[in-house]
Amino acid sequence: MNDTLSKIRQKAGQSGESQMLQKESKDSTAAMRAKAAEPLMTAFRDIQNEFVKIDLLKQIWPNDFDRRNDRLGGLVAEILGDPRFPHGIKLMVPGGFRSFSVDLSTDGTLCYSSAREPHSGRAQYVHFQNEEQWMEFFYKTMAYILEV
Template structure:
């Protein structure tokens, strides 16, 4: 076998190993994020069938709010991370979206984030130091949204 072909095969083998290691790392990160988001997902599951305030529905869908799902689950725009490893929730709110997400920070740490994403303009992010602060903000947001 010539030297050039040998080098090419070695690079191809290294590339395949690198891709496999990268996939394993991504899978591991997804599981870590989902584990950190469990309190949020559990809390959301507990309240997803609660009624949303009518005034809020009118602001989101002014012309057909009465034909929309009036439960909190009806406001879900996206389960971030997918159904296998959910790491956050994105909800429709007046003028845009509100999301609660677990991200990985540098050095493998966890970052708890909430974002207000208007239909036009820049998203506004809030980073929380602890899971407790993040969950308190979630509860505060739900108090604004739900008919309690």
């Protein structure tokens, strides 16, 4: 085998290994984020069948609120992350969306955040020091949304 072909085969083998390591790293990161988001996802599953305030539904869907799902699960716009490793949730609220997610900061540590994403304009982010503060904000938001 000539030298050029040998070098090409070596690079092809290294590329395959590199892609496999990247995928493993990506899956590991996704699993770590999903594990950190488990309290949020569990809390959401506990309340997803609770009724949403009618006034809130009227603000989101003024013309056909009465034909919409009036349970919290009906406000889900998106489950964030890979279906195997969800790391957050995005809900419809009046004027836009509210999301709760676990992200990675630039230094590789977990970051708990919530975003208010209006239909027009910039998203407003709130970052929390720890899971307890983040979950407390989730509970406050649910108290505003749910008919309790």
